Amino acid sequence: MEQSLRVKVNGQAVKREVPPRLTLADFLRDRLRLTGTHLGCEHGVCGACTVLLDGDAVRACLLLAVQADGREVTTVEGMGEPGRLTPLQRAFLEHGAFQCGFCTPGFLATGEALLRSGRRLSRAELPDLLAGNLCRCTGYGPIVDAILEAAGSR
């Protein structure tokens, strides 16, 4: 039986009927056509589908859409727009922190959560904090540089 779901996505209230087995990732991509959230492994290992749920970085593939009922979701589409990028997005651009771009939305969500956490980010510990996101192009260096720069500019 379909469940009714009310969720705020990128600031907009959304109401839909969804089957309980639909993941949040599939809900965002297939129902809302917000295809910026990418799906890699679909079991929580690669981090490509990371989004913000009430401000916390979570795996959209490990969450049922119905579990987001009453909550607020931010995807990469809600972080900035062309011409008005977030400081983190601008730093990614300046450092060339992507090659194929598949992992980028997940890294931006993880990076945004780390910046908002208020914790001091050091070059030594940042790679461990980013271990939950995989970049198959192995472009980790510029990603670390970009997040550190965005952290420094706050």
Add this chain to the structure above:
Amino acid sequence: MKSAPFEYARPTTLTEALDLLDRHGEDCKPLAGGQSLVPLLAMRLARPSLLVDLDRVPELRGFSAERVGAMATNAQLERRAGDLPPVIAAALPHIGHFQIRNRGTVGGSLAHLDPAGEWPALALLLEAELTVESKRLGRRTLSAGQFMRGPMTTALGADELLLSVSWPRWPAGARWAFAEVARRPGDFALAGAACTVIAGRTRAVVFAVGPLPQLAGDGGFEVTGDLHASAAYRREVGKRLLDRVMTQAAM
């Protein structure tokens, strides 16, 4: 990689949750943070006809220095790590990546009982007691040893819920150590060990090496090999980690 269809219920009281489990038994599965269950559903290794989402059951929330509600997330505990026994504080950063800890719960980890999980090892190490409840049997308390039956297998009946886990007060002057080896920080442990020295008594566990976390004794420990690490590797690394935590905790 998509789940088979299931029905979904989101009770708002413990009584309502226990009623649902009582009525549906083997056909239903409680949903905590979903960080292990959702992939099992997607791989169709679990095919319940009803999921009972415990997210809005207030009785399962909250924690103190000696008792943690089943639905407390690892991230919530991490933010108050200073209030907890230090060996738990040391283990928390190893429990998945921080994105997983934002959703993953203490009760979910214990009820799932992955032998590589940190919480089953901590429960055994700290001589924890697990409080469980069903309509059929009422409330009962099990030791960690009674609760853990085998890999992914607990003493919980299909109609029973894990409510909380508690341990004795952490005494001043107690010593401890924790160590694990994983491919990436936050990945499943390939071997791990933890130790406490409380009132001169040493207690050590080794985990992620065999079917369950095991108390270290004279007889060595049981090891299993799989895709991620061979039995020989786990015996060797487990032994080294045990030596390391016992040495560290003794200093």
